[in-house]
Amino acid sequence: MSPLPRFILRRLLLTVVTLVGVAVIVFMITHMLPNNPAALRAGPLANAELIAQYERDMGLDKPILVQFADYAGLLLKGDLGESWRTGEPVREELAVRLPATFELALTAFIIALLLGLTLGILAAVYAGTWVDQAVRIFATLGASLALFWLALVGIHAFYFLLKVAPAPIGRLTISLSEPANVTGLFLIDSLLAGDWATFLDSLDHLWLPASTLAFIVSAPIIKMVRAAMLDALNSDYIRTALAIGVPARQAVVEDALRNAMIPVLTMLGIVFGYLMAGNVIVERVFAWPGIGNYAWNALVTNDFNSVQGFVLLIAVVYVSLNLLIDLAYGLIDPRIRLA
Amino acid sequence: MFKLNIARPEELQDYSRRQSAVNSRFRSRGLRQALRYPLFVLGVLIIAVYLLVAILGPQLTPYNPTETNPQSVFKPPSAEFRFGTDNFGRDVFTRVVHATRLDLMIALLVATSSFLIGSLIGGLVGFYGGWVDSVVMRIVDVMFAFPAFILAMAITSALGDTVQNVIVAIAAAYTPYFIRLTRGEMLKVRTQQYADAAISVGNPGWRVMLVHLLPNALTPSLVQMTLVAGWAILDAAGLAFLGLGITPPTAEWGVLVSEGAQRIITGEYWVWLFPGIAIVLAAFAFNLVGDGLRDINTREEQ
Numbered sequence: 113m114s115p116l117p118r119f120i121l122r123r124l125l126l127t128v129v130t131l132v133g134v135a136v137i138v139f140m141i142t143h144m145l146p147n148n149p150a151a152l153r154a155g156p157l158a159n160a161e162l163i164a165q166y167e168r169d170m171g172l173d174k175p176i177l178v179q180f181a182d183y184a185g186l187l188l189k190g191d192l193g194e195s196w197r198t199g200e201p202v203r204e205e206l207a208v209r210l211p212a213t214f215e216l217a218l219t220a221f222i223i224a225l226l227l228g229l230t231l232g233i234l235a236a237v238y239a240g241t242w243v244d245q246a247v248r249i250f251a252t253l254g255a256s257l258a259l260f261w262l263a264l265v266g267i268h269a270f271y272f273l274l275k276v277a278p279a280p281i282g283r284l285t286i287s288l289s290e291p292a293n294v295t296g297l298f299l300i301d302s303l304l305a306g307d308w309a310t311f312l313d314s315l316d317h318l319w320l321p322a323s324t325l326a327f328i329v330s331a332p333i334i335k336m337v338r339a340a341m342l343d344a345l346n347s348d349y350i351r352t353a354l355a356i357g358v359p360a361r362q363a364v365v366e367d368a369l370r371n372a373m374i375p376v377l378t379m380l381g382i383v384f385g386y387l388m389a390g391n392v393i394v395e396r397v398f399a400w401p402g403i404g405n406y407a408w409n410a411l412v413t414n415d416f417n418s419v420q421g422f423v424l425l426i427a428v429v430y431v432s433l434n435l436l437i438d439l440a441y442g443l444i445d446p447r448i449r450l451a
Numbered sequence: 452m453f454k455l456n457i458a459r460p461e462e463l464q465d466y467s468r469r470q471s472a473v474n475s476r477f478r479s480r481g482l483r484q485a486l487r488y489p490l491f492v493l494g495v496l497i498i499a500v501y502l503l504v505a506i507l508g509p510q511l512t513p514y515n516p517t518e519t520n521p522q523s524v525f526k527p528p529s530a531e532f533r534f535g536t537d538n539f540g541r542d543v544f545t546r547v548v549h550a551t552r553l554d555l556m557i558a559l560l561v562a563t564s565s566f567l568i569g570s571l572i573g574g575l576v577g578f579y580g581g582w583v584d585s586v587v588m589r590i591v592d593v594m595f596a597f598p599a600f601i602l603a604m605a606i607t608s609a610l611g612d613t614v615q616n617v618i619v620a621i622a623a624a625y626t627p628y629f630i631r632l633t634r635g636e637m638l639k640v641r642t643q644q645y646a647d648a649a650i651s652v653g654n655p656g657w658r659v660m661l662v663h664l665l666p667n668a669l670t671p672s673l674v675q676m677t678l679v680a681g682w683a684i685l686d687a688a689g690l691a692f693l694g695l696g697i698t699p700p701t702a703e704w705g706v707l708v709s710e711g712a713q714r715i716i717t718g719e720y721w722v723w724l725f726p727g728i729a730i731v732l733a734a735f736a737f738n739l740v741g742d743g744l745r746d747i748n749t750r751e752e753q
Contacts, residue, residue, distance in 0.1 A: 129589060130589075130592050130593055130596055133589065133592070136593075137597075141605050249490070252490075252738050253735060255734075256734035256735035257734075258685055258705075258730045258734070259689070260689060260692045260705075260708060260712070261727030261730060264711075264712055265724070267715050268715065268718070268720050272715070272718045272720075280715070385601075388598055388601065389601055392600075392601075392604070393693065407604075412694055419605060423597065423601060423605050426597065426598065426601055427596045430598065431596045
């Protein structure tokens with residue numbers, strides 16, 4: 113077999129193995145740790161009979177391997193079970209909330225990417241000067257900021273003091289109705305409906321949580337862009353380009369940046385991890401009706417089916433993203449697929 | 452054919468004197484080199500201050516961290532209450548100071564336990580290889596399929612809300628980092644000449660691995676350990692903020708911020724602002740030290 117299909121096949125196989133492992137670990141966390149989910153679900157005042165009944169309902173009285181087989185069988189059909197709190201299928205509940213999270217995370221990602229690229233390039237071009245130092249301190253600070261605290265600082269400054277942000281509750285002012293559902297992203301749906309008031313109101317609710325998340329997420333992007341740009345700028349091809357009279361701006365923007373983007377691509381997976389972890393906290397602080405808030409509600413009420421569904425969803429997206437990145441990387445850089 | 456060189460005692464003395472002169476020159480050079488990394492030094496100093504606060508703790512403030520006082524509810528910062536008071540009239544400064552010990556302990560325990568367990572596993576599988584290595588690395592891949600905070604969140608909720616469980620959950624989430632790092636280094640040092648030398652003079656395999664190779668494979672993990680200490684503070688506080696793990700009325704920075712967050716609409720900022728600064732500054736210091744160690748290490752290698 114030629115190297116490229118073999119590389120893709122091997123990578124796909126590895127992904128399947130990882131996904132099976134993900135399912136096993138999530139099952140182990142929720143089923144094999146010392147707590148009894150039935151007792152947790154029944155609450156502290158429940159008697160032994162109620163707990164026993166819940167155990168039968170949830171299949172917890174069966175042998176652990178049978179439980180795993182049941183769970184794996186449902187998973188293969190794409191069934192995440194029912195939420196113990198609401199009785200609704202977890203898959204539907206997550207699907208309904210996904211667009212809210214997607215809109216927030218995507219906006220944050222775009223802001224973080226712009227911030228990260230600008231500051232990272234600046235730091236690399238002016239390496240060793242005060243600009244570089246300032247950007248590095250900014251990035252280190254970004255990596256050290258507690259997201260929940262930064263969100264509170266933002267709300268205090270922009271809502272309480274400056275009054276330029278709305279109260280941190282949800283995606284829209286309560287008096288407005290949601291735009292007709294096309295993509296689930298309020299910014300796009302309201303535009304499609306030609307409803308400017310709703311568009312501006314949802315933008316008003318979105319910018320602060322998205323910027324807060326972006327601030328944290330930009331830190332690893334800045335560091336990576338700076339390092340990749342430094343490597344590119346110190347390379348022979350840039351020296352050659354400058355020597356034959358290519359203007360410095362063109363050499364930086366066209367040649368160096370394009371080559372620096374390749375290593376930056378690989379860390380988008382890490383950035384996604386940051387976004388999702390941060391998302392739970394930001395959605396909680398801003399009462400954002402996405403999957404992060406859903407996961408939080410499930411966690412504090414010991415609704416393990418929902419927690420399981422959320423963690424699985426994140427892991428599957430994370431693994432698929434890394435697969436796509438690896439494949440893209442293999443296509444761009446032939447050295448990878450031959451290794 | 453061989454000429455035996457037996458040193459006379461006075462020569463040996465001379466040698467040891469020369470050696471100690473070399474050592475002291477190295478020491479002062481080390482200090483001067485460290486000063487070339489001002490941010491690293493700043494990080495070390497901040498951590499030193501935190502350690503001091505953790506040790507002195509109760510001596511720094513006249514108040515009790517859990518004693519409520521209905522007469523002084525939500526007092527803004529003043530000379531009497533440096534960081535103000537909360538909804539029960541408790542002194543916020545006192546609670547921040549008392550929390551230092553707990554938060555630093557979590558950071559250090561998470562960092563050292565994930566380092567020790569992860570490096571040992573990574574070193575073992577890197578040295579011996581084989582199918583155990585393949586299995587362990589697949590498990591590590593799977594663990595990396597979860598963002599660390601999400602994994603810590605799930606484990607904490609399954610284990611139950613205690614300080615000990617929070618430490619276990621966060622340490623478990625970061626152990627794969629150390630396994631991967633140390634294994635990679637072990638693969639490199641295993642091919643070095645001194646590894647062959649150690650084996651050829653008859654050392655058993657475990658001894659070569661533990662005594663001769665592992666110490667040389669730990670440098671990246673030691674840098675990582677400093678960073679993990681900072682992340683552990685952020686994660687533990689983040690979990691506490693979400694109401695998972697450490698819960699009120701324990702004085703912990705994340706718990707304090709979460710108690711203050713209930714007043715975000717009405718503007719009593721001091722209840723959440725100061726504990727948050729304590730978190731951020733601590734994480735910042737660990738990040739500075741970690742980044743500094745990495746810079747120093749890469750420059751040494753060049």
